[in-house]
Amino acid sequence: MHHEVLLPIAGCLLAAALWGVCASVFDMVLLPPPSAVAMAMVEQAFHGGLGEDAWASSGRVLAGVCFAFSLTSVLVLAAALWPPFERIVSGPIELTRPVPPIAWTPLAIMALGVGPGAAVAIVTVGAFFPLWLSVARGLREVRKVHILAARSLGAGHARLLADVILPSILPYALHGLRLSTGFGWFSVVAAEMMGAPSGLGRGIQMSSLNLDVTNLYAYILTTGIAGFACDRALFAVERSVSHWRGGKA
Amino acid sequence: MDWLAIDRLSAGHDGRIVIRDLSLSVPRECRILAVMGASGVGKSTLLSVMAGHLRPSQGSIRICGERVEEPSGSRPMVFQDHNLFPWKTVSGNIQFGLKCLGVPAWIRAERARELLDRMRLAGVAQCYPSQLSGGMRQRVGLARAMILRAPCLLLDEPFNALDTDVRELLQDELVRHVVETGTHAVLVTHDLAEAVYMADAVLVLRGGADFDLLPVSETPLPQRAAWRAGTMMADAVLRLRRAIAGAPGDGDTGHAEGSLRRPGARRVEPESV
Ligand SMILES: Nc1ncnc2c1ncn2[C@@H]1O[C@H](COP(=O)(O)OP(=O)(O)O)[C@@H](O)[C@H]1O
Numbered sequence: 001m002h003h004e005v006l007l008p009i010a011g012c013l014l015a016a017a018l019w020g021v022c023a024s025v026f027d028m029v030l031l032p033p034p035s036a037v038a039m040a041m042v043e044q045a046f047h048g049g050l051g052e053d054a055w056a057s058s059g060r061v062l063a064g065v066c067f068a069f070s071l072t073s074v075l076v077l078a079a080a081l082w083p084p085f086e087r088i089v090s091g092p093i094e095l096t097r098p099v100p101p102i103a104w105t106p107l108a109i110m111a112l113g114v115g116p117g118a119a120v121a122i123v124t125v126g127a128f129f130p131l132w133l134s135v136a137r138g139l140r141e142v143r144k145v146h147i148l149a150a151r152s153l154g155a156g157h158a159r160l161l162a163d164v165i166l167p168s169i170l171p172y173a174l175h176g177l178r179l180s181t182g183f184g185w186f187s188v189v190a191a192e193m194m195g196a197p198s199g200l201g202r203g204i205q206m207s208s209l210n211l212d213v214t215n216l217y218a219y220i221l222t223t224g225i226a227g228f229a230c231d232r233a234l235f236a237v238e239r240s241v242s243h244w245r246g247g248k249a
Numbered sequence: 250m251d252w253l254a255i256d257r258l259s260a261g262h263d264g265r266i267v268i269r270d271l272s273l274s275v276p277r278e279c280r281i282l283a284v285m286g287a288s289g290v291g292k293s294t295l296l297s298v299m300a301g302h303l304r305p306s307q308g309s310i311r312i313c314g315e316r317v318e319e320p321s322g323s324r325p326m327v328f329q330d331h332n333l334f335p336w337k338t339v340s341g342n343i344q345f346g347l348k349c350l351g352v353p354a355w356i357r358a359e360r361a362r363e364l365l366d367r368m369r370l371a372g373v374a375q376c377y378p379s380q381l382s383g384g385m386r387q388r389v390g391l392a393r394a395m396i397l398r399a400p401c402l403l404l405d406e407p408f409n410a411l412d413t414d415v416r417e418l419l420q421d422e423l424v425r426h427v428v429e430t431g432t433h434a435v436l437v438t439h440d441l442a443e444a445v446y447m448a449d450a451v452l453v454l455r456g457g458a459d460f461d462l463l464p465v466s467e468t469p470l471p472q473r474a475a476w477r478a479g480t481m482m483a484d485a486v487l488r489l490r491r492a493i494a495g496a497p498g499d500g501d502t503g504h505a506e507g508s509l510r511r512p513g514a515r516r517v518e519p520e521s522v
């Protein structure tokens with residue numbers, strides 16, 4: 001238990017130390033010392049736009065993931081009530097899935113303008129696919145014996161949906177939500193770099209245009225930390241909701 | 250009036266017929282019908298058709314005056330491998346049937362508590378199935394069906410793999426349940442003593458349409474509890490074994506204890522003479 005927390009922290013400290021050593025040995029513009037980056041992060045957080053940008057990006061991830069979740073819920077509900085529906089939608093979904101979300105950015109900007117809307121749309125696209133894949137798999141793994149047991153105890157359609165199908169796919173949905181939030185962070189940064197009034201992606205873009213490498217690192221690190229925090233929070237939810245699995249993953 | 254009527258039933262899996270052209274009826278006085286037969290002969294298949302889980306390829310079944318069309322809470326099934334809902338607690342599993350009927354939560358909880366006590370499960374009411382032993386899971390599976398007090402229970406080897414004392418406890422609880430609620434039950438088993446102790450008649454499947462419907466005892470169900478202590482049980486088991494062997498009193502007991510003969514071994518069919 002302790003090792004699960006302490007060892008990764010030790011790894012981070014080690015990486016930071018290695019980074020510090022490299023920075024002092026090579027002394028390049030591309031590799032500022034970690035202390036300078038940390039200073040920039042604090043400075044930017046309090047006096048610059050880093051806090052606002054992180055906040056803006058988080059909001060877009062949240063909004064995009066919520067849209068993706070709603071869309072998936074509707075599709076899953078339909079597929080649960082009418083199983084062939086899953087196969088039908090899997091056609092168009094499998095054809096669009098290989099397209100990286102960033103490829104939709106020009107369209108999104110043309111449709112929604114340079115604003116938060118386009119970024120949210122891209123996050124929705126990025127977050128939807130992993131969530132749908134995971135939930136659709138969960139739907140296929142709903143065990144027939146549980147359906148039969150429920151039916152022979154008198155369950156109708158609604159009870160079957162609420163007490164058997166949804167609890168069966170819940171672990172898959174939560175796992176999918178975690179994956180899709182990760183994809184959401186990829187997508188939001190990429191989308192903001194292509195044009196947005198605020199956000200971590202825009203900060204990264206601006207820092208690189210200004211050749212402010214220290215700031216660039218500060219933004220990249222912040223993105224990593226924000227994504228990590230989201231992932232841990234969802235992981236905790238996932239674990240607490242799947243407690244009935246009794247240790248089995 | 251018959252509570253179970255099977256009319257020219259054929260059923261199987263993936264186009265392979267397991268039960269062919271089976272017809273029989275069981276009168277009301279027979280409360281518990283045991284189903285026996287070699288493994289793979291179609292006992293579970295027959296039970297699935299009774300439950301409405303498997304569509305017969307031909308024929309029909311009426312249970313308690315109702316034609317079996319689809320699964321129904323009026324004939325809950327206890328499965329060979331329990332099939333508990335792993336995301337529900339023991340208490341939640343047991344209450345499920347009542348929830349389907351729309352019974353208010355506090356009444357459900359009350360009834361579940363009662364049953365948990367009877368089944369010696371009170372200590373694990375809030376546990377999840379993954380935390381239970383196999384025997385406990387089986388008890389939960391039984392309680393989950395019993396709570397409905399349905400007109401007919403379908404039980405697929407519900408006491409398999411249980412310790413003797415738990416097994417006897419559950420047999421007694423089931424008998425008590427049947428006597429108290431006036432329900433009927435179909436009990437798949439391969440234990441002769443269990444069939445003798447619990448059933449009023451034994452359906453011996455021998456493959457296809459070949460079967461025997463054997464009476465077990467004149468002693469009414471509630472009075473059979475005394476059997477456990479005495480020697481009547483042994484006598485009754487012996488009688489049933491002879492009856493299954495198909496030649497009462499011919500002394501043919503040379504085969505393994507409790508095992509039923511394979512189809513075809515019993516009778517001399519005309520064409521094979
Ligand atoms: N789900 C299934 N799919 C295909 N064949 C099955 C299935 N269930 C049972 N069978 C076959 O049907 C026959 C009867 O099985 P079953 O009714 O389970 O026998 P029993 O319960 O008497 O041991 C067996 O030959 C078995 O292999």
Ligand SMILES: [Mg+2]
Pocket residue numbers: 292293294329405
């Ligand atoms: Mg079986």
